[in-house]
Amino acid sequence: MLKxxxxxxxxxxxxxxxGVLLCDRCLIKSVEKRFRRAIAKYKLLLPGExxxxxxxxxxxxxxxxxxxxxHCKLKNCELVAITIDEGIKGYRDQSMAIxxxxxxxxxxxxxxxxxxxxxxATLDQMARRARAKKTELNPCTYCGVMRRSLLNQAARELEAxxxxxxxxxxxxxxxxxxxxxxxxxxxxxxxxPAYSPRExxxxxxxxxREIPEKEVALYALLRGLKVHLAVCPYVGGIxxxxxxxxxxxxxxxxxxxxMILRMFDRLKPQLxxxxxxxxxxxxxxxxxxxxxxxxxxxxxxxxxGLRRLRKTLNSPKSR
Amino acid sequence: xxxxxxxxxxxxxxxxxxxxLGPHATxxxxxxxxxxxxxxxxxxxxxxxxxxxxRLADGDLIEILPIVTGG
Numbered sequence: 001m002l003k004x005x006x007x008x009x010x011x012x013x014x015x016x017x018x019g020v021l022l023c024d025r026c027l028i029k030s031v032e033k034r035f036r037r038a039i040a041k042y043k044l045l046l047p048g049e050x051x052x053x054x055x056x057x058x059x060x061x062x063x064x065x066x067x068x069x070x071h072c073k074l075k076n077c078e079l080v081a082i083t084i085d086e087g088i089k090g091y092r093d094q095s096m097a098i099x100x101x102x103x104x105x106x107x108x109x110x111x112x113x114x115x116x117x118x119x120x121a122t123l124d125q126m127a128r129r130a131r132a133k134k135t136e137l138n139p140c141t142y143c144g145v146m147r148r149s150l151l152n153q154a155a156r157e158l159e160a161x162x163x164x165x166x167x168x169x170x171x172x173x174x175x176x177x178x179x180x181x182x183x184x185x186x187x188x189x190x191x192x193p194a195y196s197p198r199e200x201x202x203x204x205x206x207x208x209r210e211i212p213e214k215e216v217a218l219y220a221l222l223r224g225l226k227v228h229l230a231v232c233p234y235v236g237g238i239x240x241x242x243x244x245x246x247x248x249x250x251x252x253x254x255x256x257x258x259m260i261l262r263m264f265d266r267l268k269p270q271l272x273x274x275x276x277x278x279x280x281x282x283x284x285x286x287x288x289x290x291x292x293x294x295x296x297x298x299x300x301x302x303x304x305g306l307r308r309l310r311k312t313l314n315s316p317k318s319r
Numbered sequence: 320x321x322x323x324x325x326x327x328x329x330x331x332x333x334x335x336x337x338x339x340l341g342p343h344a345t346x347x348x349x350x351x352x353x354x355x356x357x358x359x360x361x362x363x364x365x366x367x368x369x370x371x372x373x374r375l376a377d378g379d380l381i382e383i384l385p386i387v388t389g390g
Contacts, residue, residue: 002370014370021370058388170387217361217386221368229331231388243387247358 013218017255024222031219034211035067042193044205045071045162050078052160052202054151055103055110057083057095057228059220060166062102064208066225068164069106082154084147085114087122088233095228102226111158113150113313119301120309127234129304139234142300149288149297150313155202157313167206170213170246173257176264177242189275192268198280200289212257286311323377325349330384340375347371349381359387 002011004023011021022030039045053068055061065081072079083099085092096112103110116122121129127139155163167175172191179188196203208216220227249256282288283295286308290296301307323342327349328335340349346362350371357371363382364373375381 002372010367011370012368014372024368059386214358214361214386218368221361221384229384229386229388231385244356247356247387250358251356 012222013215015215017250017258027215027218028222031063031211031215032067032070035207036071038193038207038210039071042205044194044207045075045077047075048077049161050080050159051162051164052080052082052155052158053164054166055081055083055099056092057098057102058166059217059225059227059229060168060171060208060213062098062225062227063216063220064164064166065102065106065108066223067207069108079108080158080160081108081110082151082158083110083112084150084154085112085116086143086147087115087124089122089124091230091233094230098226098228111154113154115146115150118150118308118310118313119146119297119306121304121306123234126304126306129306133304135303137300137303138237140237140239142304143234145296145300149295152200152202152204153288154313156200160202163202163204165204165206166208168208168211168213168216169257169261170243172206172209173246173260174239174242176260177246178239181238181242185271185275188264189268189271191264198289200280200282210258210261323375323379325375325377325379325381327353327381327383330382344375345371346373346375346381349375350383353383355383360385 002021003009004011004026005020006026007023009023009025012024013022013027015022045051051068051072053061053065055065068079071077081099081103083096085096100110123139123143126142130137130139130142151163175191176188179191193209194203194205246257278291280289280291281293283290283298285294285298288295288297298308321342322339323344325338325340326335327338338349338352340352346364346369347357350357350360350362361368361384362371363384365380
């Protein structure tokens with residue numbers, strides 16, 4: 001039996017990048033400490049703030065919600081949960097039930113915004129239209145752009161001071177690599193523990209950014225949290241290739257993911273001079289903030305022969 | 320005994336498979352044989368989450384839980 005480096009109990013996790021073995025209790029404590037440390041180090045949350053957390057039902061967002069509940073009790077913050085129902089049959093319906101159960105057990109207000117209600121079509125329907133129109137775009141593009149936009153709008157209508165997304169270390173490093181591969185300076189520049197764009201945007205924060213995906217999963221399992229562990233049916237493409245490459249790199253060379261993150265964090269201030277400044281406007285079609293004449297969501301909808309049905313979400317209570 | 324026999328179950332898949340391994344095999348050896356990357360899974364050894372360097376014994380049950388789900 002291999003023992004925990006710190007307390008001698010049976011080890012549950014080999015944190016190879018740090019050269020230590022951790023038991024269930026020490027792993028749970030360590031994850032909670034890293035979450036608190038990220039909040040303090042980057043000043044992500046302030047006492048008394050109203051926080052919206054984006055929850056899909058997957059391990060990362062459920063863990064974020066549970067950790068935030070503890071934080072909010074200590075710091076006198078208000079917490080609300082937002083779920084975007086993209087309409088992925090056999091996937092999102094299952095995870096939605098898990099979010100509801102977690103929100104109910106934690107006593108958190110939970111709001112659901114659906115693609116169908118706002119855009120007039122589910123992601124499944126959009127994917128079918130995109131195939132029929134033979135567009136080059138895959139469902140992840142529609143999902144990513146529209147989900148981000150709706151999350152921001154819901155958080156804004158709920159008068160949240162911050163929007164928490166549950167991106168973990170793996171997500172962040174994958175995004176860094178993806179933007180390198182695409183030479184996308186603008187998106188690369190937006191990465192980091194906090195992003196506070198301009199008017200119309202709720203500042204987004206990532207308190208799990210320095211916790212590896214495996215540790216988030218272990219935290220959920222060891223604490224017995226109810227999480228949805230199914231794989232999204234639309235997963236694929238370059239994201240998956242980059243993810244697999246990074247996981248192979250980490251398996252062969254532990255600490256690679258953290259090194260990529262640290263390197264990016266040191267380089268990021270230099271990007272400011274490269275990224276062009278842009279003027280923030282309102283989308284002519286839906287009124288949401290954008291740098292173009294019409295926002296990316298409306299542009300994608302137009303390409304599918306659809307249009308946005310509602311400007312305001314209303315389902316999240318506008319207070 | 321020149322080899323040990325372990326049962327492997329992948330969570331989400333009802334089929335179990337039996338594997339023969341050398342007498343000093345670890346979970347990491349088994350994962351290598353199965354082509355799993357340790358970064359993408361959690362392993363339960365006879366019902367307990369353990370490190371991949373644990374030694375296996377004859378009759379052990381290994382459950383493999385994939386944790387990478389997102390896009």
